[in-house]
């Protein structure tokens with residue numbers, strides 16, 4: 729990842745390909761903008777290829793933040809690891825929402841998502857600013 733100017737911290741945001749739930753996406757975009765981020769919000773029903781194109785267009789984005797509510801995160805995000813291996817997504821991928829079908833979430837659900845290229849799973853959008861600060865600090869350490 730290219731380190732962004734501290735004045736223009738940037739994230740790419742969107743909702744997974746099959747998913748039309750818009751409310752949390754808008755709230756997260758609003759909150760991050762309020763925190764001073766430049767948010768490239770791709771909105772709902774965003775295919776992997778559009779996330780990849782945004783990452784290539786914005787190499788200084790600190791993270792790709794994806795929401796998924798309808799339970800189909802794993803199906804929707806299966807192209808992630810290929811895009812990362814090809815160097816087309818270079819920033820960390822953060823995922824949140826209602827990530828599998830049903831109210832009982834099996835112990836392996838998060839591990840499956842990590843195995844396809846998700847780097848961080850958060851339950852609460854309020855955790856995002858702290859995680860983004862940690863990721864930026866890590867990237868700065870790696871670059872120095």
Ligand code: B12
Pocket residue numbers: 746747748749750751752753755756793794795796797798799800822823824825826827828829830831850851852853856
């Ligand atoms: C409104 C709604 C809809 C609307 C959406 C309208 C719109 N344009 O947004 C409509 C009617 C279109 C809809 C459709 C469907 N829905 Co719906 N929907 C809801 C509902 C009632 C509210 C969602 C909402 O907006 N909540 C308010 C926001 C602020 O909260 P939230 O979405 O829960 O997100 C919170 C967290 O998940 C988290 N979060 C969310 N995104 C992210 C992202 C990141 C990065 C992070 C860190 C955190 C995070 O933070 C938020 C605040 O705590 C929920 C049930 C409920 N009461 O939650 C079902 C629900 C999400 N829907 C559900 C389903 C199944 C569907 C359908 C498949 C139904 C159907 N058979 O057609 C379709 C799917 C459509 C699609 N292609 O995606 C299920 C998902 C079940 C699952 N995952 O196991 C739910 C949970 C209902 C249920 N109990 O079964 N839905």
